[in-house]
Amino acid sequence: MVAVPPVRHLLKAKDLADARYVEPITVDDMARAAGLSRAHFSRQFRRAFGESPHQYLLTRRLERAAAMLRSTDRSVADICMLVGLESVGSFTSSFTRTFGESPTAYRRRYPDPMVYARVPTCVLRAYSRPQRSTFGEDAAPTAGLAS
Amino acid sequence: MIKLSTTQLWVHDQDAALEFWTRKIGFEVREDVTVPEMGNFRWLTVGPVGQPDIAVVLMAIPGPPMIDAGTQGEIANLMGKGFAGTLFLTTEDCQASYQELSSRGVEFTEKPEERPYGIDCGFRDPSGNSVRLTQVREMAAL
Numbered sequence: 001m002v003a004v005p006p007v008r009h010l011l012k013a014k015d016l017a018d019a020r021y022v023e024p025i026t027v028d029d030m031a032r033a034a035g036l037s038r039a040h041f042s043r044q045f046r047r048a049f050g051e052s053p054h055q056y057l058l059t060r061r062l063e064r065a066a067a068m069l070r071s072t073d074r075s076v077a078d079i080c081m082l083v084g085l086e087s088v089g090s091f092t093s094s095f096t097r098t099f100g101e102s103p104t105a106y107r108r109r110y111p112d113p114m115v116y117a118r119v120p121t122c123v124l125r126a127y128s129r130p131q132r133s134t135f136g137e138d139a140a141p142t143a144g145l146a147s
Numbered sequence: 148m149i150k151l152s153t154t155q156l157w158v159h160d161q162d163a164a165l166e167f168w169t170r171k172i173g174f175e176v177r178e179d180v181t182v183p184e185m186g187n188f189r190w191l192t193v194g195p196v197g198q199p200d201i202a203v204v205l206m207a208i209p210g211p212p213m214i215d216a217g218t219q220g221e222i223a224n225l226m227g228k229g230f231a232g233t234l235f236l237t238t239e240d241c242q243a244s245y246q247e248l249s250s251r252g253v254e255f256t257e258k259p260e261e262r263p264y265g266i267d268c269g270f271r272d273p274s275g276n277s278v279r280l281t282q283v284r285e286m287a288a289l
Contacts, residue, residue: 002159002160002207004159004160004227004273004274004275005159005223005224005226005275006227007224007227007228007275008159008227010227010228011227011228011229011271011275014229015254015256015271018256018257019255019256019257019258048224049228
């Protein structure tokens with residue numbers, strides 16, 4: 001039996017972050033998944049993946065949060081919970097540090113998703129049809145039909 | 148006509164890989180040949196039942212003289228970090244496959260989720276290789 005490379009255990013921690021970031025998991029849970037003490041784990045993780053486990057878990061959550069800000073009308077507090085973070089205050093400040101603007105300002109730059117969500121798809125499609133008359137049918141004489 | 152026949156996965160332990168790919172995933176053994184005069188090199192391939200012309204080599208990471216010790220370590224490291232490549236599998240029913248494989252102890256990194264291209268989930272083999280399992284959506288002809 002050949003032993004797995006030691007980094008394989010760190011990958012278990014990374015996988016845990018990927019699979020369960022929506023839950024309020026912490027770096028302690030990641031360290032446990034890797035079977036290492038917290039301090040040792042953080043050092044080893046950074047050496048293997050180039051960033052701290054805290055940073056990895058947080059940026060994973062922030063990416064999801066940003067997507068939800070763009071594509072849903074959920075409140076900032078809701079989105080914070082939905083990505084596994086419990087404090088709206090620290091969510092807002094880490095979001096701002098990462099994206100250079102607050103969640104609310106970030107969302108304002110995108111069209112309100114509700115504009116589209118409420119409109120039935122058949123209507124959206126009908127009204128989004130490009131308006132362009134190319135064949136000159138409008139100008140065609142209708143005399144034959146009228147008579 | 149050029150066709151795909153065999154692809155390769157680095158594994159840390161061929162016995163563990165064989166056990167995983169046959170017992171847990173349900174692949175069949177295609178070839179298992181050990182060559183004593185080549186330092187007991189073992190050519191081990193598995194493949195999906197019903198696709199006899201496609202196989203995956205479960206390749207142990209060789210050391211010197213084939214690969215120098217430093218490079219051998221780098222490959223093992225990349226594999227263990229999950230960056231040595233991905234295998235993309237398909238299924239007719241992603242949810243059912245997920246249930247079945249989970250019950251056999253396969254560790255999923257992602258549960259089945261709806262994607263534009265179908266329903267998709269992901270797991271790893273014991274060595275760290277990433278595997279996607281997708282129920283491909285029928286796409287309208289372009």
